[in-house]
Amino acid sequence: MATHLQGPVTPVNGADAVRVTGLTRAFGGQPVIDHLDLTLRAGEFTALLGRSGCGKSTLLRVLAGLDRDIEGSVLVPKRRAVAFQSPRLMPWKRVWRNVLLGLDGKPDRAVAEEALAEVGLAHRSGAWPKTLSGGEAQRASLARALVREPDLLLLDEPFGALDALTRIKAQQLVAELWQRRGCAVLLVTHDVEEALLLADRALVMRDGVIAYETPIALDRPRSVGDPAFAALRTRLLTELGVDEPAATPGTNRAA
Numbered sequence: 001m002a003t004h005l006q007g008p009v010t011p012v013n014g015a016d017a018v019r020v021t022g023l024t025r026a027f028g029g030q031p032v033i034d035h036l037d038l039t040l041r042a043g044e045f046t047a048l049l050g051r052s053g054c055g056k057s058t059l060l061r062v063l064a065g066l067d068r069d070i071e072g073s074v075l076v077p078k079r080r081a082v083a084f085q086s087p088r089l090m091p092w093k094r095v096w097r098n099v100l101l102g103l104d105g106k107p108d109r110a111v112a113e114e115a116l117a118e119v120g121l122a123h124r125s126g127a128w129p130k131t132l133s134g135g136e137a138q139r140a141s142l143a144r145a146l147v148r149e150p151d152l153l154l155l156d157e158p159f160g161a162l163d164a165l166t167r168i169k170a171q172q173l174v175a176e177l178w179q180r181r182g183c184a185v186l187l188v189t190h191d192v193e194e195a196l197l198l199a200d201r202a203l204v205m206r207d208g209v210i211a212y213e214t215p216i217a218l219d220r221p222r223s224v225g226d227p228a229f230a231a232l233r234t235r236l237l238t239e240l241g242v243d244e245p246a247a248t249p250g251t252n253r254a255a
């Protein structure tokens with residue numbers, strides 16, 4: 001594949017936060033993303049599902065502008081931020097300095113503390129990252145994303161490494177932040193229930209493209225006991241090639 005740099009830095013105006021057309025990304029001549037089209041509307045919460053290795057993180061990295069070795073057209077807002085499964089805090093910088101890392105100018109500590117307060121972490125502003133719990137470190141990582149005031153928030157399995165209770169709290173926090181901020185969110189997750197609890201729309205990636213998508217038109221807060229929720233879960237699991245779930249939590253993950 002001929003490779004060329006294409007800066008995905010064009011601001012998108014109007015109702016769409018992201019417009020991707022004919023996106024292709026190959027490694028060693030093998031396309032992982034293969035003429036993919038995707039539109040995300042401003043303010044919409046979208047979950048991206050797909051089997052392991054199907055290219056979800058690759059797509060997220062392209063949207064984040066971290067990978068420009070692509071073909072096709074990628075239009076994203078200038079203000080975007082990404083949080084990964086691992087919080088990626090610099091251990092030699094205090095939490096508040098981590099939050100401000102990479103921002104233009106010389107923003108004040110108060111700017112970091114405002115974002116830390118939003119994620120319930122103001123009291124750990126002066127702490128060293130190694131003294132944070134997993135959930136706290138993930139919240140610091142979210143604060144670092146929020147301080148950028150993103151129009152597009154990209155989340156790559158941000159809850160994947162958290163224990164069950166911390167995970168539920170982190171999900172609730174993201175839902176609140178999204179409702180308050182009104183930014184578009186693209187959440188990569190393996191967890192169908194997580195997608196159905198949080199998102200407006202679910203996408204399933206397969207064979208290098210968005211192979212299936214469905215609106216999640218359920219009132220919030222959502223309940224796994226709702227028959228409409230269960231029907232969507234069954235449909236998504238089928239799309240993911242996963243057998244009907246057992247009743248125990250944590251078994252609704254794509255392989």
Ligand SMILES: Nc1ncnc2c1ncn2[C@@H]1O[C@H](COP(=O)(O)OP(=O)(O)OP(=O)(O)O)[C@@H](O)[C@H]1O
Pocket residue numbers: 027032050051052053054055056057058059
């Ligand atoms: N830098 C790279 N060099 C070579 N191959 C890569 C690179 N990054 C990703 N790949 C390959 O691209 C494919 C898609 O990887 P990606 O991480 O996007 O999948 P994923 O859907 O996010 O998987 P998972 O759900 O397991 O995180 C994989 O086969 C992976 O090995």
